[in-house]
Amino acid sequence: xxxxxxxxxxxLSAGPVSQLMEMGGPVMMVLxxxxxxGMVTFVYLMLFGTFFAPRFTAKLKxxxxxxxxxxxxxxxVQLQRSAGRxxxxxxxxxxxxxxxxxxxxxxxxxxIRETVAxxxxxxxxxxxxxxxxxxxxxxxxxxLGLLGTVIGMMEAFSAMxxxxxxxxxxxxxxxIYEALTTTAAGLVIAIPFAALAAWIEFRLRRxxxxxxxxxxxxxxxxxxxxxxxxxxxxxxxxxxxxxAPRRFADYSGTGQQGRLANATG
Numbered sequence: 001x002x003x004x005x006x007x008x009x010x011x012l013s014a015g016p017v018s019q020l021m022e023m024g025g026p027v028m029m030v031l032x033x034x035x036x037x038g039m040v041t042f043v044y045l046m047l048f049g050t051f052f053a054p055r056f057t058a059k060l061k062x063x064x065x066x067x068x069x070x071x072x073x074x075x076x077v078q079l080q081r082s083a084g085r086x087x088x089x090x091x092x093x094x095x096x097x098x099x100x101x102x103x104x105x106x107x108x109x110x111x112i113r114e115t116v117a118x119x120x121x122x123x124x125x126x127x128x129x130x131x132x133x134x135x136x137x138x139x140x141x142x143x144l145g146l147l148g149t150v151i152g153m154m155e156a157f158s159a160m161x162x163x164x165x166x167x168x169x170x171x172x173x174x175x176i177y178e179a180l181t182t183t184a185a186g187l188v189i190a191i192p193f194a195a196l197a198a199w200i201e202f203r204l205r206r207x208x209x210x211x212x213x214x215x216x217x218x219x220x221x222x223x224x225x226x227x228x229x230x231x232x233x234x235x236x237x238x239x240x241x242x243x244a245p246r247r248f249a250d251y252s253g254t255g256q257q258g259r260l261a262n263a264t265g
Contacts, residue, residue: 027148027182031141035189038137042196045130049203054092054123056210059083064217067100071221076100091123092211099218112219120211124204131200138194145186152179 063079076097083093095116102112156176 025148025151025182027144027151028185031144031148031182031185031189034137034141034144038134038189038193041130041133045127045134045200048126048130051089052091052126054095054207054211055090056092056214057090060093060096060214064096064214067218068221071100071103071223073104076104091119092214095119095123095211096214096218099215103218103221103223109219116215116219120208120215123211124208127200127204131197131204134193134200135197138190138197141186141190141193142183143186145183145190148182148186149179152176152182155179 059079059082063075067075079093079100080097098119099112099116102115153176156179
């Protein structure tokens with residue numbers, strides 16, 4: 001008695017998947033595989049974005065407001081000191097601090113803009129590959145479904161030709177029904193992933209605008225004579241402008257802007 005029960009339980013758990021495999025064939029297996037890959041990519045993107053996406057926090061807004069009213073070396077120093085471990089994961093925090101420090105050093109404005117554009121692209125680059133994967137899945141799923149339908153129709157008509165036209169309508173419609181299953185599966189996979197891709201791209205463009213707005217606010221403030229970093233540490237006016245400044249952050253980017261990163265470039 002235990003064997004039939006075990007068989008029934010196994011059939012119930014694996015029945016729908018097995019039935020889809022039988023109806024769609026190898027194309028259905030590919031569709032299920034890319035659907036799983038797409039879900040894993042989306043979960044990774046959400047988790048990565050939670051910790052490493054550029055965010056315009058309240059402290060950054062306050063620091064930029066103070067910088068616009070009274071630009072000076074104490075603003076980036078205080079911003080850097082008040083940054084906790086979680087805030088240091090925010091790329092926009094480092095971009096704002098480095099841009100302020102570069103301006104205080106009297107770096108050439110064009111060089112600052114090029115560096116900022118490169119670093120902004122570097123901050124958004126990890127999100128571009130997952131977005132591309134989701135876009136490819138959304139475009140590829142309907143084509144795979146259509147391929148499975150064409151293959152199924154060819155098999156149905158091949159079976160009818162083998163019987164020299166004696167196949168009845170029920171047999172032919174059954175084969176067509178099985179062939180159309182892959183098209184339906186492809187559309188079911190493609191529609192939500194197309195919506196996810198559009199939503200992710202919209203979010204990335206909003207992040208890009210946020211980065212541009214924050215950095216332009218820092219770059220557009222007029223400054224007087226550069227201050228030394230020793231004076232900014234003590235929050236006093238600079239007296240020695242020849243002191244060697246702190247090294248500006250240097251990333252290994254190429255300096256080329258991607259489609260989602262053109263901050264202040």
